[in-house]
Amino acid sequence: MTAGNRRYRRTACTGLALALPLAALAACGGSGSGSDASAEAGSGKGTISVWAHQGQKSEDTALQNAVKSFNSSQSTIKVELKLIPGNDYTKTITATDASKLPDVMEFDGPTMANFVYNKKLAPIDSYVSAGTLDNATPANKKQGEIGGKHYGLGMYDSGLGIYGNKKLLDAAGIKYPKGLSDDWTAAQFTDALKALKAKDSDGKVLDLQEGNGLATEWGTYGFSPVVWSAGGSLLKNGKAAGALDTPAVVSALKTFQSWKPYVDPNTDGNAFTKGRVALSWVGHWMYPAYSQALGKNLVVLPLPDFGNGPKTGQGSWAWGIGANTKNGKAAGAFLDYLLNDTNVTAMTTANGAPPATTSALAKSPLYKQGRPLQLFADQLAKPCGDSDIAKSCVATTRPVTAGYPTVTAKFSEALNSVYGGADPKEALAKAARAIDQDFSDNAGYKIP
Incomplete structure (x- = not known):
């Protein structure tokens, strides 16, 4: 895999592609009945254990430095950090009994509801400061909230867009969006592909990061915005039927299917950086490589609008408190420090x-107003949550449900089959039936 693909896996949640059998993650740890209020406040002093995923070396160093700085900044709390390889991390939490989990743990955003369902995470509202909660971006809070309680907050978020090669777009005479307010419609995007094809030797002008696979978490993260932008949903009121398989979503996936002839398979990971394609549908994590390759020819565009406004995925790794901690006060104090x-x-x-805090985002040299990745910040400033996805909001949270493993597996399978030529109506209806059957079998994965 390319460095960009590895980074995606760490910062935008492909860890949930789930090496475990899907049912195992949903079922491991028992049913979701009973209270989640087992965390104890404790004295606010002593040693606390912290687990985190081992990511890029630079990420690991930043976290290790934060722990060292916290430990040296005061003498009442000592943090002991354990890094677990990213590919094993979700499996490790899933397989560990709640009583053996640490006081503080990192988790991949879409796994949160499952860990709450299985009583592995406690609400953090009583333990982190009001200032920490207030400073979290609205999109960050949406990912971490269930039933009015917050179970997690992230240091960083994620987002999708289309990177464009200005030189190639201009050569094809294409007018492209300058921001969210003048986004392409799906039809205009298709027209742009046709215009680019006319100027391209092999007609392959679009990168969809096909090398990541579509029947994976990349398929769900990368292309569920097509569903939301068409006015649909992966799940609504606990059901996929009537949300995922609407005529508007079927039509949108037919359009998506029609783009395949324009797509460079990008097996070498260099389709955009080498100038083979003019457009790349991917996320913030490719900016360093793309910026280095294209310089001032790089433009950042929103995803196309299928009728319900442009949408993007969001969410990434977050931090929470183990449900069985005996020292919630100390855990909260560390989270306050970590999120400064x-x-x-x-x-x-x-x-x-x-950045997933408002103060750090406002000062970010990449994301603040007028900087190269302002679009991603603009999108995150208009959060949708995971239900009632309005035309006016943009950054949409993947369904916050303990049944998410089934949702992502069945949707990404449907997406992949549609891309391969299957009938969108049949593929979506099949996925919706499978999701609803699983939810029915598990009493809707209700969290009390």
């Missing part, structure tokens, strides 16, 4: 992701 401007800025400088 110094540490959030160090981490987002290390991995290039958008």
